[in-house]
Amino acid sequence: MIGTIEYAEILDRSEQLGKMIMESEVMEAYRQSKIALLEDKEAQKLIQAFADMKSHYDDIQRFGRYHPDYNIIMKKVRAAKREMDMNEKVAAFKMAERNVQRLLDEICLHVAQSVSSQIKVPIEGAALTDTGCGHGGSCGCAS
Template sequence: MVTTMTDVNILQESHDFSEIILSSDVFNNYIAIKKQVQRNAEAQKMLKHFDGLKEKYEEVQRFGKYHPDFKQITSEVREYKRKLDTYPLIAEYKESEKELENMLNEVSQIIAHAVSTQIKVPTGNAFFDQSSSCGGGCGSGGSCGCG
């Protein structure tokens, strides 16, 4: 394989760009809150409990509504998920995670559209996906009519 100076320049610019993202306030805030969650005993206890509930839920899902504990486990998972999502530190973590995701989605859109406006970037974000003729992430290979 022959490497050209253009390839080297693109790689260097990609590296420089990743360094900019890694030094951003959004990324640093995400990492700081993630570390807080990892060190917080109560948050870790809640997350471990939720993992156990998810395992039970997955087992129940194998049989669906015919499993004798379907309603109880499903309800328990939903209630505990709500409790987990409203725990202040975890809520702050999820918010920082969403902020980082939004930044990365926006960067992906900018890069893709710098190459061609025809490039579909599945962001999972309606704000960004509205700019394309399809949701971007339909995954149907164009059978939805998006090209």
């Protein structure tokens, strides 16, 4: 069992790590892109249009392909998403968001491997990168 002093020290160090992450360049870029996104009226209009179209999509999902408006709604949802994703502020925000996720994944993997190479760490988007499977290399991958 972890002693109380050891436990408190671990919590203190994890709090320090959290502060370091919050003060990092990656987080600053994320905050700036989020502010820019929230202040951009065109981006907000596109996000709202996609959200509205998505609610129609959710309504027809109960019936799936058998709903009379299924194909029309599906096309409109894809078009609204594509238009939203092509917006410069939305794209910059999504990139900053992925960078934060990558940083957090790397930290989790490093902490887990420092404890044991047998610890499995789920990594967001691991299928899209060559960071390995999250098993710390124990399976023979290039983790």
